[in-house]
Amino acid sequence: NGKDSTFSIFDSFREGGEQGPPKIGFGYGLKNGQKVNVYTQQDPCPYQVVLVGPKSSQGQYEYVIMSNWAKYPVIGMVRDLDLYASKYRKEMEQELRKEGYLNILTNMLGGSLRFVDWRTCRNSQVTTGNIVGNILNGLLFG
Numbered sequence: 684n685g686k687d688s689t690f691s692i693f694d695s696f697r698e699g700g701e702q703g704p705p706k707i708g709f710g711y712g713l714k715n716g717q718k719v720n721v722y723t724q725q726d727p728c729p730y731q732v733v734l735v736g737p738k739s740s741q742g743q744y745e746y747v748i749m750s751n752w753a754k755y756p757v758i759g760m761v762r763d764l765d766l767y768a769s770k771y772r773k774e775m776e777q778e779l780r781k782e783g784y785l786n787i788l789t790n791m792l793g794g795s796l797r798f799v800d801w802r803t804c805r806n807s808q809v810t811t812g813n814i815v816g817n818i819l820n821g822l823l824f825g
Contacts, residue, residue: 733750
């Protein structure tokens, strides 16, 4: 019908933070009309895209915010952290508060938002050998 679609996810990331060991993950997504759900092997709960920023001149969103049915955790991906902080952060936080994603519980669990600059992750030596070694380590030693 033109409004539904699926997509696959291949994700490389660092476990536990930007200095953590490199990992790979797989998942998939379902788009039904305007609703998008993302499923990853690391988390059995699907994440839903709950807020998107404006599109850049290249037609890509400046930021995407995802969460699950419990509205915790809230995960944001920002294209340019400096631009986001100066132009979009205040408006986005107000919208998340209005929709219940930032609330008393999230404040008790460590504050409203935490920002990490993943350029250090992207620029570090993530090699096939590192990833295979981590997979074998996980299989052999848990």
